[in-house]
Amino acid sequence: MTETLAGRPAAQSATSAPHPQRVAIIDLDAISQNVATLHSVARSPELMTVVKADGYAHGLVPVANAALAGGATRLGTAVLEEAFALRDAGVTAPIFSWLASPGTDYAAAIRRDIELAAYGTDQLAEIVQAAEATGAPAVVHLKADTGMWRGGAAPADWPELVAAARRAEADGLVRVVGLWSHLACADEPGHPSLAAQLRVFEEAADIAHAAGLRPSLRHIANSAATLSLPASHFDMVRPGIATYGINPIPVEHRAGMPQLRPAMTLAGAIVQTKRAPAGSGVSYGHTEILQQETTLAVVPLGYADGVFRSASGTGPVQVGSGRYRVTGRVCMDQFIIDVGDDPVLAGDRVVLFGPGDDGEPSADDWADAAGTIPYEVLTRIAARVPRVYRGSGT
Numbered sequence: 001m002t003e004t005l006a007g008r009p010a011a012q013s014a015t016s017a018p019h020p021q022r023v024a025i026i027d028l029d030a031i032s033q034n035v036a037t038l039h040s041v042a043r044s045p046e047l048m049t050v051v052k053a054d055g056y057a058h059g060l061v062p063v064a065n066a067a068l069a070g071g072a073t074r075l076g077t078a079v080l081e082e083a084f085a086l087r088d089a090g091v092t093a094p095i096f097s098w099l100a101s102p103g104t105d106y107a108a109a110i111r112r113d114i115e116l117a118a119y120g121t122d123q124l125a126e127i128v129q130a131a132e133a134t135g136a137p138a139v140v141h142l143k144a145d146t147g148m149w150r151g152g153a154a155p156a157d158w159p160e161l162v163a164a165a166r167r168a169e170a171d172g173l174v175r176v177v178g179l180w181s182h183l184a185c186a187d188e189p190g191h192p193s194l195a196a197q198l199r200v201f202e203e204a205a206d207i208a209h210a211a212g213l214r215p216s217l218r219h220i221a222n223s224a225a226t227l228s229l230p231a232s233h234f235d236m237v238r239p240g241i242a243t244y245g246i247n248p249i250p251v252e253h254r255a256g257m258p259q260l261r262p263a264m265t266l267a268g269a270i271v272q273t274k275r276a277p278a279g280s281g282v283s284y285g286h287t288e289i290l291q292q293e294t295t296l297a298v299v300p301l302g303y304a305d306g307v308f309r310s311a312s313g314t315g316p317v318q319v320g321s322g323r324y325r326v327t328g329r330v331c332m333d334q335f336i337i338d339v340g341d342d343p344v345l346a347g348d349r350v351v352l353f354g355p356g357d358d359g360e361p362s363a364d365d366w367a368d369a370a371g372t373i374p375y376e377v378l379t380r381i382a383a384r385v386p387r388v389y390r391g392s393g394t
Contacts, residue, residue, distance in 0.1 A: 019269035019349040021300050022385050026058050028066040029391030030261040030355070034243050035070030037258045038226055043233040046217065047071065048096060050240035051086075052078035057306075057381045058244060058264055061089040062389055067243060068093055069392075076238060080104065083114045096141060096178070099151070106130035106138065115139040115177065119151050121164045124174075131173040140165065141178030141217070144204040146197040148184040158204055162211045169213070178217040179205055183232065186224035187248045194225075198232060224248045227257050245355065246363060246374045262363060264378060265354035266385070270319065270346050272298045273339070283328030283336055288313065295339050297324075299350050302333040306380035307352070308370035315369045316361040318351045319344050323361070325369075353377070 039047045049072040055063030064075050064086055074094040077083045083097040097109065098117035107130040109116055118124040118140050131138040142165055145152035153161045168174040181201050185191035201220055208215065218234040223242035225232040228249050241248055245262035273295055276282075280290045299317065303309045307330050315326040317337060322344070324337040337350075351360040363374040370377070 018347055020267070020386065020388075021271070022268045022305060023266075023388055024057075024381055024385050025265040025267065025354075025388050025390060026062065027261070027263045027265075027355070027390050028062055030245055030263040031058070031063055031066040031243060032070035032391075034245055034260050034263070035067045035072050035239075037260060038223075038237070038239050038242055039071045041258060042221075042226055042237045043230050044219075044221075044236050046073045046236035048074040048076045048219065048236055048238045049243050050076040050238060052076065052082060052240070053379045054082075056241065056244050056375070057379045059387050059389070060085055061091070062387075063243070064089075064091055064093075066391075074236070076240075080109055080114065083109070084112060087112050087114075098141070098143070102126065107134045110134045110136055110138050113139075115141060117141050117143050117151075117180075118161065118165065119143050120153050120157060121161055124161065124164055124168065128168045128173045131168075137172055138174045140174045140176050141180050141215075141219075142176060142208070142213075144179065144181045144201060146181040146183075146200040146204065146220070147193060148182055148197070150182065152181060155200060155204070159207055159211075162208045162213060166211045166213055176208075176213050176215050178219060178236075179208055179213075179215050180218070180238075181220045183220060183222060183225055183229075186222055186229060186232075187250070189228050189249065189253045194229060194232075228253065241375055241378075244378060246378070248374075262353075262355040264363070264381070265360075266301075266352040266381060267354070268299055268301050268350050268352075270297045270344060270348045270350055271300045271334070272346050273344055281328075282338075283312075284331060285329055288328045290338070295341065295344065296327065297337050297339050297344050297346075297348075297350075298334055299337060300334050301352065301385070302331045302335060304332045305382045305385050306377075307335065308366070308372065308377075308380070310372070311366060311370040315352070316365050318358070318360040319348050321359070323359075 049067035077097045078099045083095045096115040127138045143152035185193045219236040221232040221237040223239040226237040226239045245260045278292045282288045309330045312329040327338040354360045363377045366377045367374045
């Protein structure tokens with residue numbers, strides 16, 4: 001073991017198994033339990049677990065299987081590629097996919113038993129054409145824009161979409177199993193838009209019923225609404241982020257809500273420590289100048305791994321029982337922490353965030369440090385960070 005000028009060890013003795021340089025540890029049992037918890041609070045008989053974006057970067061197929069083991073009755077993906085990957089992995093549960101551009105190969109989706117969203121009559125016409133080509137009806141959820149002004153048919157266009165769907169259903173080309181929408185402010189309990197959107201959604205359902213449609217699934221509740229707005233549960237809830245252990249409701253509004261367990265721990269190993277004198281500039285741009293002699297430690301994760309550059313100077317980490325922050329700018333592959341005179345060594349485990357069992361920072365802490373939301377903290381974790389799975393998801 002070499003010594004620094006200050007007489008401190010510069011590297012850890014390799015007498016024990018080394019910690020991974022970078023790793024995302026995924027607790028599948030936590031995902032299963034979170035799904036079971038969410039199902040227990042839902043007033044609806046069905047629960048669709050949203051597994052888009054590679055299961056919020058936790059792993060599409062492992063998350064899907066863990067969610068189904070926890071009681072999910074359906075799975076939701078944003079794009080068809082995700083739905084196809086689930087089918088390729090042998091997942092047979094109902095899958096709903098809702099984001100597609102003109103010219104999408106809907107025939108492939110119909111052949112693979114993927115349920116499709118229709119936002120308007122043009123999209124529905126493409127789906128109907130694909131159903132004619134395949135000789136099998138498409139299973140469709142009609143989306144009403146109830147006030148978010150993102151995807152879906154606006155109220156003025158809704159009757160036309162409903163009528164077109166009813167004609168296609170009468171022709172045996174579609175089966176309308178769902179009516180759905182999305183809430184803009186569900187993470188703000190009491191926001192006036194919530195009651196307004198639910199009212200528009202119920203009116204949309206009434207119009208569909210009057211036209212002769214009998215969908216079994218009305219769904220609008222995301223994670224926040226599942227946890228805080230029972231009136232939105234209808235026939236199915238559709239939680240996403242809560243599946244992964246993140247409660248999107250502000251802390252001050254969580255009284256009486258069930259506990260969720262974060263499923264991802266992002267960790268690594270210190271690659272180097274060294275003493276630096278007072279007056280040293282740290283990392284790119286020398287945005288921080290050391291006020292006194294200290295030990296600096298290099299953490300081998302950077303913005304290419306999903307660590308926010310905007311968290312430069314603020315992002316929290318834990319080494320042993322010590323809590324530290326990013327010092328200077330986050331680099332592409334690494335960042336630096338100032339550990340003072342603490343006995344931190346190369347090879348020591350560093351935890352960026354986790355469930356908090358040992359007092360480590362959370363994804364919420366990193367969201368605060370980066371000026372963003374925990375959704376982005378999780379989904380930014382890059383593919384080059386190995387995923388290690390624990391638990392069976394059963």
